[in-house]
Amino acid sequence: MASLLHLLLLLSLSLLVLSSAAPSPSPSPTPADEGAYIGVNIGTDLSDMPHPTQVVALLKAQQIRHIRLYDADPGMLIALANTKIKVIISVPNDQLLGIGQSNSTAANWVKRNVIAHSPATTITAISVGSEVLTSLSNAAPVLVSAIKNVHAALLSANLDRLIKVSTPLSTSLILDPFPPSQAFFNRSLNPVIVPLLSFLQSTNSYLMMNVYPYYDYMQSNGVIPLDYALFKPIPPNKEAVDANTLVRYSNAFDAMVDATYFAMAFLNFTNVPVLVTESGWPSKGETNEPDATLDNANTYNSNLIRHVLNKTGTPKRPGIAVSTYIYELYNEDTKPGSLSEKNWGLFNANGEPAYILRLTNSGSVLANDTTNQTYCTAREGADPKMLQAALDWACGPGKIDCSPIKQGEACYEPDNVIAHANYAFDTYYHQTGNNPDACDFNGVASITTTDPSTCVFAGSLGNGRNGTSVNITAPSANSTTSSGIQNDLYYSRGMWSIFALIVLNVANVL
Numbered sequence: 001m002a003s004l005l006h007l008l009l010l011l012s013l014s015l016l017v018l019s020s021a022a023p024s025p026s027p028s029p030t031p032a033d034e035g036a037y038i039g040v041n042i043g044t045d046l047s048d049m050p051h052p053t054q055v056v057a058l059l060k061a062q063q064i065r066h067i068r069l070y071d072a073d074p075g076m077l078i079a080l081a082n083t084k085i086k087v088i089i090s091v092p093n094d095q096l097l098g099i100g101q102s103n104s105t106a107a108n109w110v111k112r113n114v115i116a117h118s119p120a121t122t123i124t125a126i127s128v129g130s131e132v133l134t135s136l137s138n139a140a141p142v143l144v145s146a147i148k149n150v151h152a153a154l155l156s157a158n159l160d161r162l163i164k165v166s167t168p169l170s171t172s173l174i175l176d177p178f179p180p181s182q183a184f185f186n187r188s189l190n191p192v193i194v195p196l197l198s199f200l201q202s203t204n205s206y207l208m209m210n211v212y213p214y215y216d217y218m219q220s221n222g223v224i225p226l227d228y229a230l231f232k233p234i235p236p237n238k239e240a241v242d243a244n245t246l247v248r249y250s251n252a253f254d255a256m257v258d259a260t261y262f263a264m265a266f267l268n269f270t271n272v273p274v275l276v277t278e279s280g281w282p283s284k285g286e287t288n289e290p291d292a293t294l295d296n297a298n299t300y301n302s303n304l305i306r307h308v309l310n311k312t313g314t315p316k317r318p319g320i321a322v323s324t325y326i327y328e329l330y331n332e333d334t335k336p337g338s339l340s341e342k343n344w345g346l347f348n349a350n351g352e353p354a355y356i357l358r359l360t361n362s363g364s365v366l367a368n369d370t371t372n373q374t375y376c377t378a379r380e381g382a383d384p385k386m387l388q389a390a391l392d393w394a395c396g397p398g399k400i401d402c403s404p405i406k407q408g409e410a411c412y413e414p415d416n417v418i419a420h421a422n423y424a425f426d427t428y429y430h431q432t433g434n435n436p437d438a439c440d441f442n443g444v445a446s447i448t449t450t451d452p453s454t455c456v457f458a459g460s461l462g463n464g465r466n467g468t469s470v471n472i473t474a475p476s477a478n479s480t481t482s483s484g485i486q487n488d489l490y491y492s493r494g495m496w497s498i499f500a501l502i503v504l505n506v507a508n509v510l
Contacts, residue, residue: 036321038305039066039088040346041278044073045332048349052079058329058351059085063434068127068277068325072113081120088277088325089113090127091150093136099128099149100142106149107156115157125164126150127208127277133189134170143167144195151203166200168208168277171216171256174263179242180249180316183259184266197269209260210278211324213252214300218289226291228252230281231303247315253279253304258316273322279304280327283354285340292340294355301326301346302358376429376439377452378421383444387421390441394424400431404455411455421445422452 042055050058052075059067060083068088069076080087091099091109099106114123128147132139147165154160173193177183185193200207217229227234231251240249249255260274281300285292304324311321331345331354347353378387395402404411405420413419425445432438439447 036308036311037066037323038064038308039068039086039323039325040064041068041070041325041328042076043070043328043330043332043335045335046330046349047334050330050349050351052076054351055329056080056083056085058347059083064329066124066323066325067329070130074113074117077113077117077121077123080122081117084122086122086124088125088127089123091129091146093129093132093139096129096132096136096139096146097142100139100146103149103152106146107153110150110153110157114154114159114163118159118162123163125166125205126154128165128167130168131170131210132167133192134172140189140192143192144199147196147199151199160203164205165203166205166208166275167196168210170210171212171260174256174259177259178240178255179244180255180258180262181242181244181247183263185263190267194267197264197267197272200272201269206273206275207260207264208275208277209257210327211253211256211276212279213256214281214292216252216256217291224252226296230296230299231307232299242315249315251307253307254314257322258314261314261316276322276324278327279324280344282340282343283331283345284343286338289338289340292343297344298355298357305357305359374434374447375452376425376445377448378418378425379444379446384417386442386444387417390444391417391421391424394421394428394441398424398428400424400427423455426452 040059052073055076056079058064065084066086066088068090070090071092072089077087077089095109099109114126117123128150129136129139129143132143147167151160151165154163154165171177173186173189174183175186197207199205213224213229217224217226225234225238226232228238228240228250229252231253234250236248240255241247242249247258249258257274257276264270264272281297282289282292283294283297304326308321308324311319313320314322326346328344328346330347330349331343333342333349335342343354345354346357394400402420402424403409405423406412407415411420411423421444425439425441429435429439429447436447439445
């Protein structure tokens with residue numbers, strides 16, 4: 001009887017070992033909806049526009065979880081499916097009149113561009129036109145109708161609570177923007193702006209604003225200091241003071257956002273939030289744009305990202321940060337206009353950064369700063385059997401492509417469990433967006449700042465480890481490719497090896 005009880009105990013332990021050998025997959029980190037975030041606009045005026053899968057690979061590698069498209073390109077929306085990247089799609093200006101004049105046209109647009117892709121693709125908002133009141137004045141009378149028609153189509157599809165509808169406005173519509181407390185919208189446009197704000201308020205949507213301190217600085221003829229436009233620290237005596245409220249402003253961005261809030265309050269709308277749909281700085285310009293430089297673009301965007309993510313807010317609304325979309329992901333070499341119009345991008349078409357953002361200790365989004373890289377490696381002194389079990393899980397249920405560590409492949413040498421585990425752990429860690437919870441593997445892995453790679457790790461390619469971002473596409477979670485089959489075999493062999501050890505122990509007891 002004692003031997004039988006011993007046998008049952010060993011069998012129970014064997015089940016525990018088998019279950020613990022495969023750690024539960026860690027979910028990809030998802031930012032809280034209530035927190036401020038940084039997004040990126042994606043323009044397509046490139047002579048060599050990357051394929052949608054390459055664009056999505058870059059977004060994943062840079063941990064960009066919010067984007068805005070200037071259309072509703074089906075290829076992009078398909079590539080974004082099941083990525084959890086939150087997307088604003090747009091009704092282009094040239095489609096505005098039709099949608100504003102016809103409910104059925106709006107319903108067809110929503111059916112084709114929203115319902116066909118939701119919920120696999122996470123569409124969070126629809127931008128109806130862009131800067132219509134300043135760039136397409138003949139469409140101004142139908143703007144609010146177009147917005148309402150799109151919303152009605154969402155309502156009929158039960159998507160109105162998931163997807164906001166709005167339209168981006170230019171800050172040039174705000175007259176007398178400083179001091180912010182006396183700002184107001186161009187009164188001639190009140191017949192459009194008032195019903196627009198009323199709609200946004202009734203649907204709990206936000207006012208989309210394109211905020212460009214660069215243009216205000218350029219047009220100020222020296223009145224606005226460069227440091228004030230770039231978020232650079234300035235002495236208190238150089239801060240701008242609102243004479244009506246005595247509030248001090250240390251940067252142009254906050255002053256422009258607060259001017260928007262005051263302009264809405266002037267029309268008795270005080271609870272419509274602001275979403276900045278465009279902001280940025282060009283990295284190159286003509287001779288008459290001497291401040292369109294790589295360094296200034298880097299300074300502005302780095303400071304903007306930090307400012308939004310640290311939730312400082314604005315002087316009018318302290319602690320309430322304004323989520324902002326950087327203009328833009330790629331330099332657009334075929335975009336009409338001046339040289340600066342083509343050089344607002346964070347990246348070139350091949351995925352290489354236009355400059356390395358200075359974002360050390362500022363979170364993970366767009367952290368292509370190579371001074372702040374982290375890796376996931378085997379913990380020193382870890383049990384080799386537990387390492388093997390964790391490695392088998394990563395190459396099996398973890399769905400890491402482990403073909404590079406197979407015999408004869410690039411990362412096979414050195415042929416030991418620590419080196420192979422380093423490859424699998426680090427690849428899984430980066431594929432899940434550097435989520436700290438993804439680097440545990442039942443206690444046999446830990447995060448380090450020391451690069452463990454003895455070859456080019458798959459995770460390092462996507463994470464811009466050398467200051468560049470290679471356009472790669474991670475294997476699908478439900479991949480049925482040959483490498484996926486090989487991974488399952490690798491995992492199965494490892495599990496059977498553990499099971500064999502347990503059976504031997506049981507046999508010894510008997």
